[in-house]
């Protein structure tokens with residue numbers, strides 16, 4: 001792909017979902033100017049959700065890893081996307097329009113896309129060995145190796161990633177305890193109704209939960225760990241996996257003058273505050289959510305891909321007509337259950353449960369906002385309800401309509 005394109009050199013920092021999708025979408029949209037894709041990892045771009053699901057549950061294989069790739073070196077070369085792996089960006093100078101890399105080189109951009117994502121929030125407990133965290137392919141591989149031993153596992157953190165790891169550990173026959181200082185850790189993600197049934201699912205599958213009590217310390221080494229809880233209880237395990245959230249990779253932007261506060265602050269068009277030629281997308285970006293009226297940093301797969309397509313269209317078309325409108329879609333696999341969430345829950349609104357897992361094997365919770373308008377839904381094992389909810393949320397209809405429709409479906 002040669003020829004001169006006056007729209008200028010796009011430099012994308014972060015070669016994972018958001019960054020790779022941006023580069024590919026630009027080419028799909030006919031953008032012919034130079035594109036450079038810079039990634040800190042040595043790995044070709046790959047997808048993260050399977051790292052805590054299929055990859056941890058099954059036997060590790062080259063085919064399974066190959067299926068994670070978001071692109072290949074050949075495809076990127078064919079599209080004339082200059083891929084620079086293993087080269088972390090260490091500084092940004094927005095006035096000079098340059099990005100400095102760890103290898104000492106400097107890249108000049110016309111448009112910069114910051115897509116550096118997030119890392120696992122570091123474990124406060126660091127014994128010599130035996131404590132793992134999950135963000136990268138290498139992390140997943142290391143944890144899979146530990147789970148295959150069948151030894152007892154303590155998972156610290158009862159969010160989606162922690163509970164997916166717990167389910168994977170059970171599938172390897174490991175005795176599992178999930179610890180979280182919050183009494184209902186999953187309620188924040190799926191609301192109390194579904195959080196309850198998910199805890200029941202874990203217990204039925206043999207995972208123990210210790211919620212409402214935190215970890216005071218972890219000592220020992222791999223194969224012989226002691227996890228001491230805040231109430232004095234001591235748990236023995238071969239492996240501990242700490243999944244206590246993530247932090248945005250925005251440290252390299254210190255001193256750049258960009259507004260940073262738990263991520264790169266952008267306007268509704270995903271332009272970094274104070275730098276019109278800089279976009280920030282994916283897990284590293286914090287943007288004004290049009291429906292919720294607050295700034296959010298979404299850490300979800302669908303958002304990263306949607307934002308990549310949105311800014312690629314804006315860059316190639318000379319600007320976007322309307323602010324970014326998210327779909328707010330998240331999913332999680334827990335054992336053989338599929339949990340889906342779309343939209344959000346308004347703390348001032350109401351929620352309605354339709355269906356019954358015990359009787360029908362599926363359930364939906366519909367959220368309405370303070371004005372009676374449907375604003376979100378969580379479904380378990382019920383794809384039709386999810387699709388119906390998505391349609392209604394897109395049209396802005398009343399929650400009562402959706403509840404009626406789902407009762408008929410049920």
Ligand SMILES: Cc1cc2nc3c(=O)[nH]c(=O)nc-3n(C[C@H](O)[C@H](O)[C@H](O)COP(=O)(O)OP(=O)(O)OC[C@H]3O[C@@H](n4cnc5c(N)ncnc54)[C@H](O)[C@@H]3O)c2cc1C
Nearest residue numbers: 014016017018040048049089116117118282283299300301
């Ligand atoms: C184990 C796991 C399971 C998940 N499961 C789900 C799920 O079921 N559903 C869901 O909706 N979401 C899930 N997610 C979240 C989803 O994967 C993320 O939202 C998505 O990966 C975000 O993409 P991103 O490109 O913004 O950031 P990332 O995927 O974090 O990628 C950022 C990239 O930038 C690189 N980078 C960082 N700093 C620099 C630097 N200074 N210079 C150059 N490169 C840099 C990083 O090495 C990384 O490769 C999961 C995440 C994990 C970790």
